[in-house]
Each structure stands twice: as C-alpha cells, then as structure tokens.
Amino acid sequence: GACCSYRLRDALHPLWQSPLTIPGGTRQSPINIQWRDSVYDPFLKPLKISYDPTTCLHIWNNGYSFLVEFDDSTDRSIIVGGPLENQYRLKQFHFHWGAINEWGSEHTVDSKFYPAELHLVHWNAVVYPTFEEAVMEGNGLAVIGVFLKLGAHHEGLQTLVDALPAVKHKDTVVEFDVFDPSCLIPSCPDYWTYAGSLTTPPLTESVTWIIKKQPIEVDENQLEAFRMLLFTSDGEEEKRMVDNFRPLQPLMNRTVRSSFQ
Numbered sequence: 001g002a003c004c005s006y007r008l009r010d011a012l013h014p015l016w017q018s019p020l021t022i023p024g025g026t027r028q029s030p031i032n033i034q035w036r037d038s039v040y041d042p043f044l045k046p047l048k049i050s051y052d053p054t055t056c057l058h059i060w061n062n063g064y065s066f067l068v069e070f071d072d073s074t075d076r077s078i079i080v081g082g083p084l085e086n087q088y089r090l091k092q093f094h095f096h097w098g099a100i101n102e103w104g105s106e107h108t109v110d111s112k113f114y115p116a117e118l119h120l121v122h123w124n125a126v127v128y129p130t131f132e133e134a135v136m137e138g139n140g141l142a143v144i145g146v147f148l149k150l151g152a153h154h155e156g157l158q159t160l161v162d163a164l165p166a167v168k169h170k171d172t173v174v175e176f177d178v179f180d181p182s183c184l185i186p187s188c189p190d191y192w193t194y195a196g197s198l199t200t201p202p203l204t205e206s207v208t209w210i211i212k213k214q215p216i217e218v219d220e221n222q223l224e225a226f227r228m229l230l231f232t233s234d235g236e237e238e239k240r241m242v243d244n245f246r247p248l249q250p251l252m253n254r255t256v257r258s259s260f261q
C-alpha cells in the first residue's frame with residue numbers, strides 16, 4: 001500500500017522528510033473525503049471558470065513536480081463563484097502522481113487513491129497585493145483538485161505530455177505559450193469543498209479546496225510520461241519523480257461540503 005511507498009519516498013526525496021505535521025495545524029491537507037459524511041450545501045454556487053489560453057507562460061520542473069505557470073499580472077484567467085467570496089487569479093497548475101497506478105493522488109475518496117491528481121492554483125488578488133502575501137492568509141488561495149484515472153487517451157493532456165522530455169531534470173524550463181487548462185477540468189459541475197492548506201512547505205492554512213467529483217481519464221502512456229521526469233538535476237544520480245504526494249492529514253473539526261445531493 002501507500003505506506004511502503006512512503007518509506008521508499010522518504011528515502012527518495014527530502015521534501016517529504018519535512019515536518020509532516022505542523023504544530024497547531026487545525027486545517028491541513030490532503031484529507032480523505034468520506035462521501036457519506038459530506039454535507040450538501042444548497043447555497044453553494046456553480047464554479048465559474050474563465051481562462052485566457054494566451055496567459056500561459058512556460059512549463060518547469062521545480063524538483064517536486066512540473067508546473068505550468070501563467071501570467072497573473074491581470075484578471076485574464078480567473079475563477080469565481082462556488083464557495084468563493086471573491087474572484088481568484090490562476091497562477092499555476094501541477095500534478096501529483098505515484099510510481100504505480102495503485103496510488104498517487106493527494107486526496108482520497110472513501111479511502112481510494114487515484115493514480116494522479118491535478119492542482120490548479122489560484123490566488124485572491126482582490127484582497128491581497130501579491131501571491132506571496134495571499135499564501136499566508138486564510139482566504140488567500142483557491143485550489144481546484146481534479147483526479148486522474150486510468151482510461152482513454154486525453155487529447156488535451158497530450159500537448160503537455162509532449163513537452164515533458166524538455167523538462168526531465170530539476171530546474172529546467174520550456175516555453176509553453178498557448179494552453180487552456182479548462183480542457184483538464186471535467187464537464188460535470190459537482191464538487192466537494194473544505195478549508196485546508198498547502199500540501200508542501202510552507203504548509204500554510206490558506207487554501208479553499210474545490211475537489212471535482214468526476215475524474216478525468218488519461219491512458220497508461222500519459223501516466224508513464226509523468227514517471228520519466230526526475231527529481232534530480234542533470235549530472236546528479238537520477239531519481240525518478242514519483243510518489244510526490246503528502247500523506248493524509250487528520251480532518252479535525254472540519255466538514256466537507258458538497259455542491260450536489
């Protein structure tokens with residue numbers, strides 16, 4: 001199970017040797033979403049997503065995942081509605097995945113892991129002047145989580161997969177100038193939402209999570225392409241970038257709300 005990958009991962013990558021619990025943490029992520037314990041909230045609005053594909057800048061391997069970063073100097077790519085009080089600007093998206101298809105996602109649903117999970121990271125530029133400040137505030141960030149399951153080939157993802165060999169090593173970057181990430185978000189509007197945190201240091205409790213109920217389907221070759229990336233820089237002893245997910249955190253005094261009955 002994921003425990004052995006945790007021990008293996010522990011040996012593999014320093015990030016997950018970081019403090020896995022933070023002192024005083026009451027809203028840490030990821031969590032298991034127990035479907036029957038989630039509470040339907042009829043006041044939750046539909047999530048409105050409007051991305052401008054030309055705000056896409058580049059893909060880079062930061063040694064933890066690969067990120068696709070966006071120009072967030074204006075409100076051209078935003079989300080609004082859902083559980084959110086303000087509109088939030090798209091900053092980047094990235095993924096978490098496993099060495100094998102049995103695990104890889106950060107969140108679980110009824111204790112089931114998906115082979116991978118997409119995070120679309122947005123920040124509250126209405127209230128905060130910079131992303132860095134928003135990262136430190138309870139309503140600073142909004143992250144859309146999308147589960148990836150093994151199935152049909154995903155056309156939209158393939159344009160991303162085709163660029164991955166160019167960012168095989170840590171601290172490599174490749175230009176990626178037109179991409180609409182809404183092609184990675186399932187059409188079904190249903191989501192869960194809860195108050196949580198970043199899942200890597202600084203682990204700040206600044207994230208309103210919006211987890212889509214419906215996964216997207218990707219094929220084995222596309223998942224394998226993620227697994228050929230490296231945690232390590234060119235010239236270092238190669239360590240495959242796999243199992244880059246944080247262990248589950250306690251729910252504590254939180255309720256997961258659903259936008260659907």
Ligand SMILES: COc1ccc(C[C@H]2SC(=S)NC2=O)c(OC)c1
Pocket residue numbers: 065094119121135141143197198199200201202
């Ligand atoms: C300094 O600010 C940071 C640091 C790290 C991440 C990425 C983490 S947090 C998440 S969600 N998934 C991840 O892998 C940030 O993303 C918002 C923001």
Ligand SMILES: [Zn+2]
Pocket residue numbers: 094095096119199
């Ligand atoms: Zn993430």
